[in-house]
Amino acid sequence: MILDDFLVFDDHGLYCRYGDFYLDPQQPVQHAVISHAHADHAVAGNRQVYCTPATARFMQLRYSKNAGGQFHLYKWHQSFTIGAVKIFFIPAGHILGSAQVVMHYEGITYLYTGDYKLQPDSTCEPIEWIKADVLITESTFGNPAIKHPDPVEEIKKLKEIESNILLGAYGLGKAQRLIKLISEYAPNKKVLVHHRIAPINTIYEQLGYAVGNYQMYNRKLMKTQDEYVYLVPPFTFDSYLRATGVKRIFASGWKNLQVNQQDTLFISDHADWDNILYTVEQVSPKQIWTLHGDGSHLKSYFDNQLTVKALN
Structure with a gap:
């Protein structure tokens, strides 16, 4: 059974009570699972940090001794457990080392995308797909009017x-x-x-x-x-x-x-509307949970087909 409260926001960020850890917390916590090293996802000062080796390198460069108390580094598909939740990382295609977080609990698979992109990029690992019961997707550009150019x-x-x-x-x-x-x-x-x-x-x-x-x-x-x-x-x-x-x-x-109309450079490292729909197709979730943006367009699009709810 999908648990509606498997992930909830509190004062520190997105919390999983069943494993007692946070995903990309906004304030330092005891157990932090970090999807990637951008500052809005990876804060300094967490006591136990779970991430990819590349993410650790970037955090240590940015924060030096304050990067975190102890780093636990995992390769792609290498499983680990926090509390009662089994976890592993797959590539998100956002930047080097960026990970989607796959979480298994009581027979249900929850997939947290973090930030992700589908466009080709030879400077990072390409995005990987996995089937999941719940897709927890960023919706930064979750609007049908937004389509990123080549x-x-x-x-x-x-x-x-x-x-x-x-x-x-x-x-x-x-x-x-x-x-x-x-x-x-x-x-x-x-x-x-x-x-x-x-x-x-x-x-x-x-x-x-x-x-x-x-x-x-x-x-x-x-x-x-x-x-x-x-x-x-x-x-x-x-x-x-x-x-x-x-x-x-x-x-x-x-x-x-864009600072002038004559010389724009629309290059994004996030999924646009069509990319999000393609992700849903690849993951085949029973429910979609949105965050980091407006999920209302997805809710309207999948009306009467899938449960879509906004976490933020």
């Missing part, structure tokens, strides 16, 4: 821009994907990276994922020709609000983060 066609836009480019992107995951895409599909552009992005690239490379061609930012280089793309994290991008002599572009799936 990232290759998006990146090719950069080839036609005849000026240096200040390219804003999240430093973990999105930046490495962009470097690889630019190297392959806009090779006339030379990528410079911010000093905060370089250590993340190093971890990717140490784990066997080449991110493409890049070099460290040097102010003098940007003054010599019009073929450079300076890749920076959001806080640096915002500080260059009045930068001259460069074209400012921010890579995101969100329209409100």
